[in-house]
Amino acid sequence: MLSYLLFIATVGGIYGLLALSLNLIWGGAGMVNLGLAGFFAVGAYASALLTTAGHGPIAAGWLLALIAGGLAGLIVTLATTRLREDYLAIVTLGFAEAVRLVASNEIWLTRGTDGISGIPGPWKRALGADFNGVYFLIVIAVLAIVFWLMRRIDRSPYGRALRAIREDAQVAQVAGKPVLRFKTEAFALSAGIAGLAGALYGHFTSYIAPDLFLPLITVYIFLAVASGGTGRPAGALVGAYLVMALLESSRFFVEWIPGVTAVQRAALKELLIALALIIVLRLKPSGVLPERIPPAPRPAAGGSS
Amino acid sequence: MSLFLQALVNGLVSGALLAVPAIGFTAMFAVLRFPNFSVSGIATLGAFAGYLAYGAGLQMVGSLAIAFAVAGAAGLFFDKTAHLPLVKQGALPAAIASIATGLILENLVRLSFGNEPRGYDRPIARDIRFDDIRVSPQQLETMSLAIVIMLAVFAALAFTRIGKAMRASADNPELAALKGIRPQRVATLASFVGMGLVGVGGMLLGLDSSIDPLTGTRILLSLFAAAVLGGLGSAPGAVLGAVLIGIAEELSVLVVGSPYRAAVGFVAILLMLTVRPRGLLGERAY
Numbered sequence: 001m002l003s004y005l006l007f008i009a010t011v012g013g014i015y016g017l018l019a020l021s022l023n024l025i026w027g028g029a030g031m032v033n034l035g036l037a038g039f040f041a042v043g044a045y046a047s048a049l050l051t052t053a054g055h056g057p058i059a060a061g062w063l064l065a066l067i068a069g070g071l072a073g074l075i076v077t078l079a080t081t082r083l084r085e086d087y088l089a090i091v092t093l094g095f096a097e098a099v100r101l102v103a104s105n106e107i108w109l110t111r112g113t114d115g116i117s118g119i120p121g122p123w124k125r126a127l128g129a130d131f132n133g134v135y136f137l138i139v140i141a142v143l144a145i146v147f148w149l150m151r152r153i154d155r156s157p158y159g160r161a162l163r164a165i166r167e168d169a170q171v172a173q174v175a176g177k178p179v180l181r182f183k184t185e186a187f188a189l190s191a192g193i194a195g196l197a198g199a200l201y202g203h204f205t206s207y208i209a210p211d212l213f214l215p216l217i218t219v220y221i222f223l224a225v226a227s228g229g230t231g232r233p234a235g236a237l238v239g240a241y242l243v244m245a246l247l248e249s250s251r252f253f254v255e256w257i258p259g260v261t262a263v264q265r266a267a268l269k270e271l272l273i274a275l276a277l278i279i280v281l282r283l284k285p286s287g288v289l290p291e292r293i294p295p296a297p298r299p300a301a302g303g304s305s
Numbered sequence: 306m307s308l309f310l311q312a313l314v315n316g317l318v319s320g321a322l323l324a325v326p327a328i329g330f331t332a333m334f335a336v337l338r339f340p341n342f343s344v345s346g347i348a349t350l351g352a353f354a355g356y357l358a359y360g361a362g363l364q365m366v367g368s369l370a371i372a373f374a375v376a377g378a379a380g381l382f383f384d385k386t387a388h389l390p391l392v393k394q395g396a397l398p399a400a401i402a403s404i405a406t407g408l409i410l411e412n413l414v415r416l417s418f419g420n421e422p423r424g425y426d427r428p429i430a431r432d433i434r435f436d437d438i439r440v441s442p443q444q445l446e447t448m449s450l451a452i453v454i455m456l457a458v459f460a461a462l463a464f465t466r467i468g469k470a471m472r473a474s475a476d477n478p479e480l481a482a483l484k485g486i487r488p489q490r491v492a493t494l495a496s497f498v499g500m501g502l503v504g505v506g507g508m509l510l511g512l513d514s515s516i517d518p519l520t521g522t523r524i525l526l527s528l529f530a531a532a533v534l535g536g537l538g539s540a541p542g543a544v545l546g547a548v549l550i551g552i553a554e555e556l557s558v559l560v561v562g563s564p565y566r567a568a569v570g571f572v573a574i575l576l577m578l579t580v581r582p583r584g585l586l587g588e589r590a591y
Contacts, residue, residue: 032397034342034404079578086340086537087578089400090529093342094571097526101567215522219408222401267415274408278387281402285394 006132012244013139014201018217019224019236020143020150021193027231027291028159029186030166032089035076036194036221038096041103041213043069043195044202045110048119051203058122062199069195073188081183096215103210115209119202135204142200143237146193150233162186163231163293216270220247223277229287238289246276307437312555318444319510320531320551321451323524326506327531327543328458333499335475335538337492339396343383343403344503344528346410348521351376351504352511353414359425369450369505376504377497379410384496407521415518422515447512454505455544458498462540467494475538527554530570534577536587545585549573 018036025031033039046068047061056064076095080088103110110116122138124131153159164172165179173179202208220243228239250272254265280287326348333341355372363371383406391398432439462468467490473481474491482488506528511520530550535542550570557569577584 026397030397032400034401075575079575083578083582086334086396086400087533087582089342089397090340090533090537091574091578093404094526094529094574097522098568098571101526105565105567215404216408219405222404261419263419264416267412271409271412271416274405274412277405278402278409281391281398281405282387285398 003132006136008244008248010132010136010139010204011201012241013136013143014197014204015220015224015243016143016237016240017139017146017197017200018194018221019228019240020146020233021190021197022221022225023230023233023236024150024153024193025186025190026225027236028153028162028166029183030085031183031187032085033092033187033190033194034089034215034218035092035094035096035099037213037215037217038092038099039069039072039191039194040198040201040217041096041099041208041210042072043198044208044213045103045116045198046195047199048116048202048208049109051120052116052118058120058203061203062196065195065199066192067195069198070188070192072195073191074184076191077184077187081180081187093215096213096218100210100213103213110210113210115207115212116202117207119206119208121203121206139200139204142196146196147233147237154233158182216273219274219277223273223280225287226277226285227280227287229289229291230285231291232287232289235287235289235291239287242288243273247273308559309556311438312559313552314438314440316552316555317548318440318448318551319555320548321448321455322506322509323527323531323551324544324547325451325454325509326503326524327528327535327547328455328540329499329502329506330528331532331535331538331543332471332475332502332540333495334532335540336471336495336499337384337389337392339388339392339399339403340537341380341384341388341403341499342400342525343380343388343407343410344500345521345525346407346414347376347380347500347503348507348510348524349414349516349518350379350410350507350521351501352507352516352520353418354504355508356423356425356511356516365446365450369454369508372504372508373501376507377501380500380503381493381496383410384492384500389492411518411522418518420517422517424515425512427512443513447509451509454502458502459540467491471495526567526570527551530573533574534584536584539584539586542584542586 018040022033022036025033043065047065050056050064051058051061076091080091104113121131121135123134127134161172161177161182164175164177165182169179224239224243225236227242228237229235250269254268260268326344330341330344351372354375355368358368358371387402387406388399391402427443430442432441462472470481470486471491471494473484474486474488478488507521510524527550531547532543533546534549535544535546550573553573554566554569557566
């Protein structure tokens with residue numbers, strides 16, 4: 001039971017990272033990333049390949065995942081930041097599909113649909129049964145660092161500029177903000193975090209395959225951000241664990257229905273998640289922790305500093 | 306040389322089939338103003354509806370009509386209940402919701418039919434040969450069906466009252482409303498016909514191979530590429546884009562090998578948006 005809860009908590013933490021990543025651009029800059037699963041996969045594959053085929057250290061793998069995700073983000077945004085928002089939606093969704101197809105077909109590199117197994121975990125042999133507990137702490141530590149960073153961005157002039165772009169890019173441009181640079185940077189950082197989350201996932205389960213990175217993951221994370229509260233890092237975290245709770249309870253729920261096959265159970269579960277996203281978007285788009293916009297600091301008047 | 310010509314012919318055929326759902330996608334985008342990603346689920350639904358009708362003994366044309374009606378009705382239902390109420394908040398929430406509805410459709414099909422691939426039981430016929438180039442009679446049949454459907458759509462857009470209303474509404478919704486064109490009716494028609502075409506496209510593309518719950522997802526990238534290449538919102542552009550993508554995909558097999566075939570669509574999207582975002586026949590992109 002404890003190991004089950006640890007597993008859920010760890011995967012929930014990884015979803016939390018993805019939710020923070022999405023919140024930065026969707027909640028922050030009003031950009032969309034429908035290819036979150038693709039960036040997640042890029043990071044997972046980058047780190048897995050460096051540490052298995054390349055025999056590199058795990059920390060280097062995670063760093064590479066961060067960089068690879070960020071670079072992929074740059075490539076995707078460079079073509080689209082000048083365009084209307086719906087173009088970015090199409091390109092990112094297409095990106096996730098392209099990543100999955102390349103991962104399935106480039107057998108020499110990714111071992112195709114068989115996936116990569118035997119991805120090393122940090123100190124896995126020495127830790128033995130304690131591995132899950134320690135890994136949970138590592139994920140929470142990474143999550144805490146990223147959360148702190150996001151809070152800083154949220155309250156900094158940078159975060160306010162992103163919000164201004166979200167509300168009206170033209171006005172932000174007129175106010176002298178380099179809108180394109182802001183958007184590109186935010187997207188690359190967000191994609192990098194998604195890549196890092198992918199690496200954390202791969203080294204936890206020690207196995208990755210193209211089928212783990214279906215658009216379903218993207219739906220999970222949108223559900224997390226929308227239900228938690230768009231535009232607020234704490235909301236994204238709460239949402240990630242809400243989604244995890246929904247995922248696990250729906251699993252028990254569909255197992256309780258008699259006379260359905262395993263395939264039908266999986267289908268029912270996906271159906272429930274997708275339905276939940278539509279219901280949240282329709283009924284409570286601000287989520288459980290709605291966005292709070294802190295007042296901008298006024299220039300000090302009089303003597304107080 | 307004959308390999309090249311064969312690839313060209315195959316590309317032309319698959320491009321013609323792809324053009325049907327691409328017109329649907331781009332027309333919905335023009336009128337409803339959000340990218341409707343549930344096309345993947347709708348294409349699968351259409352393919353299965355047509356499969357059931359064909360299995361029940363209907364002729365090809367009748368089965369395609371069933372695919373059209375079922376896909377159109379489902380598309381209309383989801384647009385009214387899930388997507389269009391969200392468009393008021395912007396294109397993105399609606400686009401996100403449409404991913405979820407696509408997943409719902411895919412899983413409804415999975416729930417009813419399972420994951421095993423199914424094939425339409427079509428009579429086998431000998432390939433027609435011109436020198437070294439082979440074309441199967443089935444390929445010719447599906448391609449001519451696709452062309453007839455496209456001609457019908459363009460004729461309706463050009464000559465009928467409601468077709469003209471649709472183009473006017475896509476061009477300038479305020480002016481169209483001012484002229485007494487009811488935006489609700491145009492939107493309803495765009496949802497139904499657009500998704501109907503996507504469903505027909507799913508069936509046409511499934512006829513040559515097999516169908517399963519992921520049939521629609523597999524054509525998604527080529528579909529987007531066709532629409533973006535031709536210019537989002539332009540129906541003639543979608544046809545041109547689809548044919549170009551079909552040929553490029555087949556030729557890529559000769560040049561860089563079949564694993565990269567799937568990446569052609571994505572590369573085409575990136576290149577087009579970098580060089581000429583409005584697409585070949587589109588208007589504005591920002």
